[in-house]
Amino acid sequence: MVLSPVLGKLVSKRVVLASASPRRQEILTNVGLRFEVVPSWFKETLEKSSFAAPFEYAVETARQKALEVANRMHVKHMRTPDVVIGADTIVSVDEQILEKPVDKQDAYRMLSRLNGKEHSVFTGVAIIHCHSKDSKLEMEITDFYEETKVKFSELSEELLWEYIHSGEPMDKAGGYGIQALGGMLVEYVHGDFLNVVGFPLNHFCKKLAELYYPPSKHNVQHKKYDSIPSVDTFENLSDGESESSNFTEHKGASKLDSSGKHSSGGVYTSENSSGVRTGFTVPLENQNGVSQRPPEVPSKILELMDGFRASKALLVASKLKIFDHLKHKGPLKAVDIANEIGTSVCGTERLLDACAALGLLEKTPQGYGNTDSVNTFLTSDGEYSLHGYIIHSNDHLWPLFTNLESAIKEGSRQNHRAFGKKAEDLFKDYYHSQEGKQCFMAAMHSIARLTARDVATAFDLSRFKSACDLGGCTGALARELVQIYPNLKVTVFDLPEVIANISYFQPSGQHTAPVTFVSGDFFKDKLPEADLYILSRILHDWPDEKIHVLLSKISALCRPGCAILLAEMVLDDEKKNRSTALLQSLNMLVQTEGKERSGSEYQALLEQHGFTNVKIRITGNLLDVILCVKT
Numbered sequence: 340m341v342l343s344p345v346l347g348k349l350v351s352k353r354v355v356l357a358s359a360s361p362r363r364q365e366i367l368t369n370v371g372l373r374f375e376v377v378p379s380w381f382k383e384t385l386e387k388s389s390f391a392a393p394f395e396y397a398v399e400t401a402r403q404k405a406l407e408v409a410n411r412m413h414v415k416h417m418r419t420p421d422v423v424i425g426a427d428t429i430v431s432v433d434e435q436i437l438e439k440p441v442d443k444q445d446a447y448r449m450l451s452r453l454n455g456k457e458h459s460v461f462t463g464v465a466i467i468h469c470h471s472k473d474s475k476l477e478m479e480i481t482d483f484y485e486e487t488k489v490k491f492s493e494l495s496e497e498l499l500w501e502y503i504h505s506g507e508p509m510d511k512a513g514g515y516g517i518q519a520l521g522g523m524l525v526e527y528v529h530g531d532f533l534n535v536v537g538f539p540l541n542h543f544c545k546k547l548a549e550l551y552y553p554p555s556k557h558n559v560q561h562k563k564y565d566s567i568p569s570v571d572t573f574e575n576l577s578d579g580e581s582e583s584s585n586f587t588e589h590k591g592a593s594k595l596d597s598s599g600k601h602s603s604g605g606v607y608t609s610e611n612s613s614g615v616r617t618g619f620t621v622p623l624e625n626q627n628g629v630s631q632r633p634p635e636v637p638s639k640i641l642e643l644m645d646g647f648r649a650s651k652a653l654l655v656a657s658k659l660k661i662f663d664h665l666k667h668k669g670p671l672k673a674v675d676i677a678n679e680i681g682t683s684v685c686g687t688e689r690l691l692d693a694c695a696a697l698g699l700l701e702k703t704p705q706g707y708g709n710t711d712s713v714n715t716f717l718t719s720d721g722e723y724s725l726h727g728y729i730i731h732s733n734d735h736l737w738p739l740f741t742n743l744e745s746a747i748k749e750g751s752r753q754n755h756r757a758f759g760k761k762a763e764d765l766f767k768d769y770y771h772s773q774e775g776k777q778c779f780m781a782a783m784h785s786i787a788r789l790t791a792r793d794v795a796t797a798f799d800l801s802r803f804k805s806a807c808d809l810g811g812c813t814g815a816l817a818r819e820l821v822q823i824y825p826n827l828k829v830t831v832f833d834l835p836e837v838i839a840n841i842s843y844f845q846p847s848g849q850h851t852a853p854v855t856f857v858s859g860d861f862f863k864d865k866l867p868e869a870d871l872y873i874l875s876r877i878l879h880d881w882p883d884e885k886i887h888v889l890l891s892k893i894s895a896l897c898r899p900g901c902a903i904l905l906a907e908m909v910l911d912d913e914k915k916n917r918s919t920a921l922l923q924s925l926n927m928l929v930q931t932e933g934k935e936r937s938g939s940e941y942q943a944l945l946e947q948h949g950f951t952n953v954k955i956r957i958t959g960n961l962l963d964v965i966l967c968v969k970t
């Protein structure tokens with residue numbers, strides 16, 4: 340579960356952890372971050388005496404570790420990560436820096452110095468946002484450090500040597516691991532425990548929040564340490580939720596070129612014929628003789644303007660199963676892929692090159708290959724495959740969005756224009772053919788798979804004995820729930836035509852508690868009894884009148900203490916920040932009578948039916964979660 344919504348900002352980015360430390364990997368994995376591990380080759384040999392304080396050494400080493408990986412990945416693979424995270428942990432006692440011991444004697448020397456005393460553990464962290472521009476690597480680097488004080492008990496020689504012989508000290512700063520046997524040596528810890536283990540998670544989340552939701556200028560607070568001078572030109576991204584937007588320039592980040600040098604804002608850089616970057620300023624005068632500078636290239640606007648091209652390239656590559664072929668047979672040349680899928684070589688090559696430039700494929704002399712995240716999310720057999728939703732987007736949503744202009748003018752859905760037939764009930768439209776049914780179910784299944792863990796764990800549901808997932812489709816969320824809450828009996832209630840097709844989506848060979856499937860129409864038929872009713876991506880399909888019908892049916896079945904769990908994209912109350920959810924609301928306009936709603940709008944609907952104590956969790960994943968209780 341992503342407790343810190345700001346971590347959700349990293350979900351759509353290619354994040355690289357420039358560290359071999361298994362502890363750092365574990366800390367970040369445990370909070371749901373997805374990242375690749377590329378250990379840094381930077382040798383920790385900076386001259387310690389050149390730093391005024393121990394923490395400066397840790398911060399600089401972290402920066403150099405991350406810079407080495409960012410540069411290497413850019414040059415070697417021509418695949419630029421979006422974010423590279425580096426860290427360095429040191430122990431400091433009596434102004435001396437202790438790193439990892441080189442041998443047992445060294446470990447003994449270190450532990451003897453720590454014996455019976457208080458020392459500091461510093462972890463320096465560098466977060467580099469990378470951007471490839473004209474095949475040049477541009478970086479914005481943010482760094483910070485965290486200090487934790489640790490006191491060792493008075494330890495006997497015998498105990499120290501026993502500990503050293505355990506082998507634990509060897510890959511750890513200061514020669515101990517507080518998280519394991521070394522914990523027995525420690526009398527107290529003041530500060531962030533995870534910082535000692537190698538990664539100050541709390542400070543990291545705060546730093547991300549500063550970067551992605553920068554405070555307004557008059558509200559900027561000065562931190563206790565920041566090695567980067569602040570730059571005035573950082574833009575305050577008003578759309579803090581634009582997951583797809585590139586990290587441009589943010590408060591507290593400094594801009595570097597690939598050599599790691601800072602560049603100042605407002606200087607235009609270009610490349611001359613010999614590949615050397617030159618900076619120049621062009622003086623311009625307007626009619627009044629006042630010198631003017633042309634506005635900076637509106638990269639966000641340009642990106643949005645062309646966004647549909649990138650989307651369509653992704654949709655078509657998926658539809659043509661290019662990612663599937665590359666997963667099983669890659670790397671492949673364009674001509675081989677074209678032959679496999681029966682397409683033109685020239686068109687296929689352009690599509691592959693575009694996908695490579697968009698970061699979806701790797702292009703090497705051997706041919707094109709999938710990136711790791713494409714293997715996970717875009718191939719049709721990936722565990723968290725979005726393939727179903729992508730095909731639905733290509734075949735169904737794309738034609739509907741083509742008619743967005745009419746939808747805005749008329750304020751209603753566009754199925755008749757997109758598909759040449761009068762819109763019936765939303766689901767009758769989808770389920771009119773076996774193919775349409777399977778396509779829609781695959782789309783819903785893929786989103787449910789990706790979000791089920793966050794939805795199931797947004798609140799502690801262990802007090803409930805039975806749950807009914809209304810419109811629970813293939814049962815993906817239900818299965819996650821029974822896995823997390825073994826005492827919960829979950830029933831999925833959905834239309835007969837859905838239940839008839841669920842077998843295709845059942846996992847094979849998994850020994851989890853069974854889920855019960857019951858068919859019916861939740862507007863017309865009797866609902867199964869349960870302590871907890873789940874509505875995941877259901878209410879957004881319907882107008883308020885229909886929602887009242889459904890909520891009053893549920894309310895009539897609920898005793899006090901029973902609850903409703905909603906999973907939806909929740910808009911902010913002012914409806915101005917969460918672009919993904921606001922675009923989803925347009926998506927509902929073109930195809931349904933429903934819409935996305937804000938937290939207070941859901942609260943008002945629920946309270947009218949006796950559901951109070953409404954709690955909202957913004958998960959940072961595609962779906963947010965609301966829990967309310969019948970009183």
Ligand SMILES: Cc1cn([C@H]2C[C@H](O)[C@@H](COP(=O)(O)OP(=O)(O)OP(=O)(O)O)O2)c(=O)[nH]c1=O
Binds near residue numbers: 362427430535
């Ligand atoms: C003090 C202490 C350190 N450590 C670990 C955290 C770090 O992994 C290690 C310090 O070495 P680092 O050089 O910070 O990290 P590393 O060599 O493990 O990985 P990389 O350089 O690739 O990033 O010591 C513990 O696990 N427990 C502890 O109690």
